[in-house]
Amino acid sequence: MYRFTFILQEQFSVTDSNYKLFESLKHSSQIFQNEEVFEPSFIPECLLHRETELKTLVQHFKPIINRKPTALGTHVIIQGSVGLGKTTIVKQFGSTLEQYCREKQGEDIAQILFFYLNCRRQRSWSILFTTILRQLVPAFPVRGFSAAELLTYMCSIMKERNQKLLLCLDEIDYLVSKAQGQDILYALIRNNEGYLHENNSPLSLILITRSRQLYTYLDSALYSSLSKRMIIFHPYNATQLYDILLARAKNGLNLSTYSNEILKEIAIIAHTSGDARYALELLWRAAKVADSEHSKEILFEHVRKAQVSSFPIKQSLITDLPLHQKIVLFSITSILKRQNDTMYAFTGDVKRKYEKTCQNTGVSPRKQTQFWVYLQELHKIGLIKLEVINRHKKGKSLGRTGKVSISDLPVNELVEYLQKIIPEL
Ligand SMILES: Nc1ncnc2c1ncn2[C@@H]1O[C@H](COP(=O)(O)OP(=O)(O)OP(=O)(O)O)[C@@H](O)[C@H]1O
Ligand SMILES: [Mg+2]
Structure with missing residues (x-):
């Protein structure tokens, strides 16, 4: 232990400024009250200005929740560009739905299992289905089945257990654009036809896509039936972005460190894309700059610096x-x-x-x-x-x-x- 310390002292000299850098860790931030609310994994309690979309989503799944006989399950497509709350709304919807079904157990409510998977992180359909199956049946083998077999097996398990599966496939384009990707998507959507005679389909889908190109992967009849349940997310305008920024600022920043003018400025900068993620990230970066300059509040100059520094993200x-x-x-x-x-x-x-x-x-x-x-x-x-x-x-x-x-x-x-x-x- 002593020897180790000695070697370190020999090789590296401790300068005052380096030492202060560590000392500064002890000082709490003047700007942030709770920086975690700016992390990508943070799910806000409510999504502002998405009430209509949430209601529509709930309406689409009403028949399933209330155990109405459904021959084809319910398949919903959510489409909209970057940072519009698509993922967040579905995650919120899914977890609330599961909790609701659990609490109403015994009443005439379906037992629904909700799975959320991002297709960008899945290398193939087989891996995706295996991931789900291993949660349903922990000892399920990792390899050995085709995607089509895995899909059939997944549905038969749900039937046996008298449960429903609501599968959300985010960024669906990633898997669809791969070899045989379209065939499996087709099978997934059409799969329920096997249950037509009993009017009791075990599988429902929420497909999330940024692009409007999903129809190029499906035949026109199938697409037109799916598009009846398409929820389009429109970009936020400056006022909506301001509300979103204000709610997050109240949650994450110390009072009096931000002004309405600063939030409005950020909302105006971000409104050309209508992207809430970009707006929130700009606020977070501006707050970071203010913090590093030991400022008591976020100033316009901090926003400008934050704007310049947001390019490296991409x-x-x-x-x-x-x-x-x-x-x-x-x-x-x-x-x-x-x-x-x-x-x-x-x-x-x-x-x-x-x-x-x-x-x-x-x-x-x-x-x-x-x-x-x-x-x-x-x-x-x-x-x-x-x-x-x-x-x-x-x-x-x-x-x-x-x-x-x-x-x-x-x-x-x-x-x-x-x-x-x-x-x-
Ligand atoms: N209406 C809203 N209220 C509060 N926060 C929001 C709202 N919409 C989006 N956000 C926030 O913006 C960020 C991006 O949201 P989300 O990840 O849901 O967007 P997305 O539409 O899925 O984007 P992408 O297509 O890039 O995946 C998240 O931090 C989320 O909390
Ligand atoms: Mg998303």
Whole structure:
């Protein structure tokens, strides 16, 4: 022990400023009352301005909860862009539903098990079903069954136990876009047809997606039946974001460290994307800057500094992109930079810029279909917003076009950053 201490003292000198750094750990924050409320895992008690969506969700599942005979279960799609409360609302709904069913046991209420899974974290459908099965039957083998077999087995267990399974698959696009992904989604949705004769389907679904492209994976009849139960989450406006920020500030920050003006400013900055996550993160970052400067309150300058520092969050996402997606993103950002005062670029212009950039850099450009896949991938991970327009003339399809925008990243810095990380440019 002594020897160890001696060696340390020999090798590293303890400076005053280093020592103070550790001393500062002892001082409690002037700004934060409870920083945990800004963590991604934090679930707020109530979701402001999502009352209608929650009511709609409850209404959709009313027949199941009340044990009404249902031939096809209930499948709901929730669609909306980044940070709109989709995941949070479903988690809240699921846990309240389970608790409600437990408490009403004995009354004529169904016993519903709620499972939430994020498809981005699942490498395959088989792994996803096995994860659920292992919770239902702890000794269930990890390998050895196909996804279709696992699905059938999962439903038969629920039938045997006379329970219902409500499965929420968040970011569903990740699994659907994989090999055979669409077939299993199809089987999952159609699975209940096996129970048609007894009007007692064991499985219901909540599918969450950011993109509007889910229909491209399903046949039109199936999609149109599903779309009757689609809940669209719209971006928050500045007033709604202000309310969300205020509620979180009351919870997490010391009183008098934030003003209405500061919260309004953050709400206005974030309202172009309508993204609550971004707004809350900006508030948290501004509070961190204020704290590190030992300020007694959050000032506008802290918000400005926070805005600049929020770009690195997405830098790692961009660095990890495959080369062609980087070039597509570069093409979008260079057009937006050049246009300066317009919010979006047309996909036709982006395609031309992409091809030109590929030629200039000696990379062979991919075909139209693949180019669209790149755009959709970038949209899916929230780096761009893609609005697809399907063109028709006299009932004939003229193909699709679209508009692309980037609302929450500084375009000039993005161009510079992409120029740095694409070696071919
Ligand atoms: N109405 C709201 N009231 C309070 N907090 C909210 C509200 N909507 C979103 N949030 C907060 O914003 C953050 C993002 O919400 P959530 O993760 O549910 O968004 P999402 O729509 O699932 O986004 P993504 O598509 O990126 O997964 C969370 O911290 C959540 O607590
Ligand atoms: Mg989510």
